[in-house]
Structures are given as structure tokens and as C-alpha cells.
Amino acid sequence: MSLTDFIDALTGRMTLEALPFWKMVQNPTPENIVNGAIATGVAAILVLAAIAVLALLTYFRLWRTVWFDWLTTVDHKKIGIMYIVLSFVMMLRGVVEANFMRANQAVGFDGGFLSADHFGELFTTHGTIMIFFVAMPFLSGVINYVLPLQIGARDMSFPVTNAIGLALTASGAMLVMASLLFLPFSIGGWTGYPPFTGKEYSPDVGPNYWIWAVTLSGLGTTLTGINVACTVYKKRCPGMDFWKMPMFVWASVTTAILMIFALPPLTVATAMLALDRYLDFHFFTTDAGGIPMLYANLFWLFGHPEVYILVLPAFGVWSEVFATFSGKTLYAYRTLVWATLSIAVISFLVWVHHFFTMGQSAGMNAVFGIATMLVGVPTGVKIYDWLLTMYRGRVRITTPMVYALGFVMLFVIGGASGILLANPTIDYQVHNSVFLVAHFHNMVIPGTLFGMLGAYSFWFPKAFGFMLDDWWGKLGASLWIVGFMLAFFPLYAVGLLGLPRRSVAYSEAAYTPYTVVAMLGALVVLAALGAMFWQLYVSIRNRDALNVYAGDPWDGRTLEWSISSPPPVYNFAVGPEVFARDAFWEEKRAGHAYQIPDQWEDIELPANSWLAPILFFSSFTLTFGLVWHMWWLVILSLLVVVGALVARSFVIDRERTIPADVVREEHLRWLKAVREAPSAPRELEVAPGNWGRPQSEAGVPE
């Protein structure tokens, strides 16, 4: 083998052209320079940020902490936090990309400053990142953190599997990040439709990145779904039958079931696309009998349930938020449960509405259009339930409530535009226009994203033991609401005027005012993110004044508020038993909260595991090798994956024990703190001086 052969085998299909500045250096036309400069700048920021993180960790000698407390942990709380950190990092990138797209379209009359390919990469990575690496990790993180606490459990059913789910998701995210350094990413949109993404029309490696990133995320999500479902079935504390589960638990388990059922079609679709591209199969090609429409069906068989995977956990969050800040029990709990379950079932019966225009009969379209409108019924029921929860309550406007109110108003508008689109005759007019872009952002930002940001503001004090600054929080929430409206309401109008989605440029001067306003909106959203990061900084600085170690800052209703903030590793010193749906609230009402247990036991917890970090690195190298056809890397990584799994099955000692004495001491210290904390009236809820010990409204007649 000659040297060049060797290098070829080593680098696979990667050449110098993969570098972001190469094209600009080789062929310095103005267009190449603009696009190359942006790509190079972003890549440089990424590299510098990575170096800075590594340097800081080394400087503060945090590597041991990172490895032992975080990377190898199997604690559901830490896994939840890591999911959310990942989500915020990726959100930053997604929003910055959105700003580039909006800026380009604002000057897009007869050509923007981005090349068509660059714009294509932007909407593809933006969509892929926002769905798979922002929304999904965020909701997985919130479920991970909150669910075991709400059902009175010490952990998930499968803690190591849980860590593996995070590892796979994170390595998928890393793969998308790697595509900033080694171009190109796919330009086929977040849906990756063949034949365009097949090898005939996209011979470069771009779609490979997309395929493997999405596959990793999908596998991680499947594992999460199995884990959550099993946890809810098997790990509820004594007394918690199904009708005593908090609404968020119902939402989570329904989401988990959707994950288990919806992800397989995606896995199959991406696997088939990969076979087409790598091994010359003919599933979705235009020749040899391939059927590209089969891909559309499989993808949306996943894709539509996916949007309910995105929104149901948020519905769960709203149910908790509205009840808590109205000081009332959730209105029509059972109806809400049934509504949630019906949404889950209907969500599998509507996928064709994503391609009304792609050739099935009018009768078929009518059936799916009607099915789609049906989803509006249980969703509408939910909205009324939340409004009626507030009705005659003493409503307190905190940061989570600002998100919640923004959600109710905006989500109804988005839902209405969805009902319009569900009508095939209307869809024929506006499909593939930015009217659709406005519609789905109108669901996914006020629905999912506000839900997750609300959850972040709501449970942050639980996770870290201090409140988030309320003023900056409300500013952030308001900027999100205003920014969203500015960025997307104009798109309804300009969509009706005919601007197609995914347009790098247009030739109709009348569009410009709308796209300019939309760009301003995107900037406001960026400012909202800034406000959120500043809020975090301010709150960390003031953490002593904002301390809520006593654990119940919001006068909460469910079990997670009945323990210290942050909770001990084992969550509950003594396993709780519940007698009511609002378990902790009822305890407070009866005056039974904060009792001293009369028995203490050793607590067994699963020990840390190396498996997840090993799989994180090896699944990244595996897929990176696959993207670039570096077969040696693929084989090596596969060996590591299989070897690690087999080796793990021989590991014997998987538990560590926390002695009863330690548990007792920690718990008594906390109870003492609870007793000593000045109990705060609700007017002081968001001010420093909350201390996590409310003058509870439980017991005050509703």
C-alpha cells in the first residue's frame, strides 16, 4: 500500500475542502468570501469556546468533579440537569442561526448575502437542532428531574440506561457541532426527504451527518421512553394509584408511550436512506422501482406523534404551574387525563396532513383532514381546564405564570391556524409557504419552548436551592413573547402573499417590510436569551439571599416540594406514602408536613458507571467515521461499543450504600432549617426572603 493509499484510507472522503475557509481561499469571489467568513468565524468561536471550557476545567481542577460527579453519574437529577444544559447550548446555536436566516431574508429581495447552499445548511441544522437537540433534550431533562420526585421514587427504573440515553443524544449533538468544523451539513431540511438527500442528488457527505445525528437522537429517545414508562409503572410510592398521579406524570408517561411507538418508523426510515446512500439500495431512488413517497409516510408516521411528544410534557408543566399559582387544585383532572390519552391516540392517525399535495385521492385527504381537526377537541378541553383552574383562584403572577399566560393566548392562535391548514383545500393554497413556518413555530415556541422555559423557572429552585431572579425572569419571558409575535405573525401575512418557505431570495418587493419586522423579532428573541443568561448570572451572585433550602418556595402541591432544595442524592430519607392527589398540599392542610420519621434505614443507590461516557465517545467516533467513510474508525469504535457492553455485563458491584446515620443526620439538619426558616407570605414569594417555607394557603378555604 502506497502512502497516498494509506492517507486515503485514513481520511476517507475528507479533504481540505471540508474546512470552512477552503473555498474562500481557493476561489475568492465576493460571495465565497462572505459565506466563508461567516462559516470560519462560527467555527473559530466553537473551537475557542471548547478550548476555553477545557482550560477553565483544568485551571479550577474540576476534572475529577466532572468525571465522578457528572459524566459517570447515574443519578436521574444530574442526568436531567445535563440534558437541560445541552439543550441551552444547542438553543443558542439554533437561535443564532435563525437570526442569520432572518437577516438574510430581510435583505432577500433579489438576493441576500448568503449563498443558497449556506442558507440550506442553516435551515436544515436549525430545524434539526431545535427539534432533536433543543426541545427533545429539554423535555427529557425535565421529565428526568421531576418525574421520580413526583412519584416518590429514588431513581428511574434503569439508571444506567438513562445515562446511556443522554450519552447518545449528546453524541448526536456533538456530531452536528462537528459539522461546523468539517463541512458540509445536509441542505435537505429537517425532514431529509429523498430522492433529494439520496446519493444521486446529494453526493456529498452532508446527508450522512443528518442521518446519523438523527439516528443517535432517536435511539437515545427510545431508551428514555422505555425507562420512563417502566418507572411510572413500577416505581410509584405506596398509595399512588394511577388516579393520584400528578398531571405532569400522566403527561410524561403518555409522552413515553408515544416515544416507544413513534421512534421506530424514524429509525427505519433513516436506516433505509443510509442503505440507499452507502450500499446502493433502491428504497427511495427514482430508478429501479424505488418509492420516495414511502419515506414521506414513514417519516411522518414518526413526525406527527413527535410533535405531541414535544408538546405533551409542556401540557404537564402547565397543569402544575396553573394549579400551583392559583392556589387551587387542577380543574377537571380526570378530563385532562382522558384528553391527554386521546391526543396520543389521535396523533397516530393524522400523518398524511403533512403531504396533502403529494398525490393521494381527495377522499383520503378528507379523512385525514377531519382526523386532524379532531385533535383540536381534546386540546381545547385542556385550555378550558387551565382557564377554569385560574377562575376564582388567588392567581400570583410569577415568571412561570408569565410564560403560561403567553402560552394560552398564543397557542390558541397557533391552533386556529392549524385547523385552517387541516382543511386540504386551504392547505393546497398555502402549503410550503411561510404561512406554515408561522404555524408550526406558533405551536412549538409558545407550546413546547415556553413550557420548558416555564419548567426551568419553576423547578430551578428545587434543583439548585435558590430562586431565579424574578425581574430578569419576567423580562426574559416578556421578550420571548414579544419577540415571538414580531418574528412570526408577519409570516402569516407574507405567507398568504406567497413567499415560499426555505427561500434564500425573492423577487417581490412587497415582501420586504414583513421580513424586516420578522428580523427584528428574531433579534428580540436573541435579547430574550441574553436576559435569561443574565438572570442566571445575577441569581448565582445573589444565591445566599435567594436561598430556599427549606424546599417549598411556591407553596407547592406535589411530593417534590416536600423535600429539601436541592434534594439529597437519595431523594427521600424515608419512602413517602400518599393518600391524595395533591399529596404534599393535603399534608400541609392537615398539619402533617415535615414530620420526623421514627425509623431510619440504609439506602442503596446504583453506583457510578463508566459505560455511558464510553458509549458517548465511541458512538461519536463511530458516526463521525460513518459520515466520512473512515472505515478503520468505524470498526474500531464498533469494537469499543460491543466490548464495553459485554464488559459491563460482568461488573459485579453495582450498588453503593448510604448508611442510616448519614441519612438521619442530613434529614434532621434539614428539618431544623425548615423550622427555623421564617415563613413567607405569598406577597414575598418572588422577593429575596422567600426561604422556601411558605405561609401555606393550604387550609385557607378556596
Place this chain on the structure above:
Amino acid sequence: MSQARHPGLKLGHEHDPGSGEVEALVFGFWIFMMSDLLIFGCVFATYVVMLPQVADGPSAAELFHLRGPLIETTLLLASSVTIGFALLETKHRADKRRTTLWLAVTFLLGAGFLFSSTHSLLGHLENGAGPSRSAFLSAYWLLVPLHALHVAIGCLWIAVAAAQVRIRGFDWVTTGGLLRLSIYWHFLDIVWIGILSVVYLGAMI
């Protein structure tokens, strides 16, 4: 919720320390199998959709014969019986030697299945009936090798499980593992029956 209930052999005693864990593991594994079944469901659906898409290649009727698949069916069904014996040994005698022996037999039957099915796949390849020939053949080359891949992973698992029985004996980790292994193995049987009926018998009609 202490009632330990799941379909399948009960390998441990009710009051074993790990019985709750095994219970959850087996339940979780059933859910995992269900999601795997959905994967096969999508692949089966693809196969059926692709049946007419033969382009200029051979059709199912021209390509398939029953001899190979029937041998494979026999091997796989027999292996389901032998893995059942391995579990019975575990339950009633907890005899390491006998359990591993039955596992070894199962492994050999699985390997025989793989040998036979690889042989026929290579035969197709030689006759120009590879996956690139037509969409129909692509679907065939997804469905049957996907099942074979599962069998291969199952064989690896059997080897690991046998080693664990030898090294660790019958604690709840190994018996829980054996239980899941047998669920997995029977699952492959069921999928194979699907393949036999849809692909091979279907081609005879």
C-alpha cells in the same frame, strides 16, 4: 405493587433480594421488544409495498425456494426448545454444567441458522439478485439480513450468558439475564415465522 408478575419462567424465589429488580428489568425488556417489533413491522410493511417493484430484476416467485428456509425454520424452532431446556435446568437444578450445555446447543443451532441463511444470501448475490438490482430486492435484503443480524447478536449474547453462568453462578443478575435472553430468542422465532410466511410461502402462492 410487590406482586412480582410477568410472563415467562419464574427463575428466582419470591423473596430473593433481587426479585424486584428482575421484575422491572424483564418488564422494561418486554417494552424494548415491543419497540423492536415495531421496527420489524415497518420493515415488513416496506417489503409488502415493494413486492411489485421488481424493475427488471427477478420477482419473489422466480427467486425463492422452500428448501433453505425450511432447514432454517427447523434449526431455529429447535433452538427455541433447547433454550427452554436451559431455563428449566436453571430453575429446577441450578446446575451450571447442564445449563451451559443447553446454551451451547442453542448457540450451535443459531450458528447453523446463520450459516444456512448466509449461504442462500450469497447464492442470490451470485445470481445477480443483490440489493441494488431492484427496490423489491432492497426490501428483501433489509428484512432477512436484519433478522439474521438479530440472531448473530443473540449468539454473542448466549456466549456471554454462558460465561456468566460459569463465572458467577445463578445470582439474580445472571438468571435475570437468562430470562431476557430467552424472551429475545423466542421473539426472533416469531419474527422468523413472519418471514417464512410473508416472504417464502408468500412467494409460492
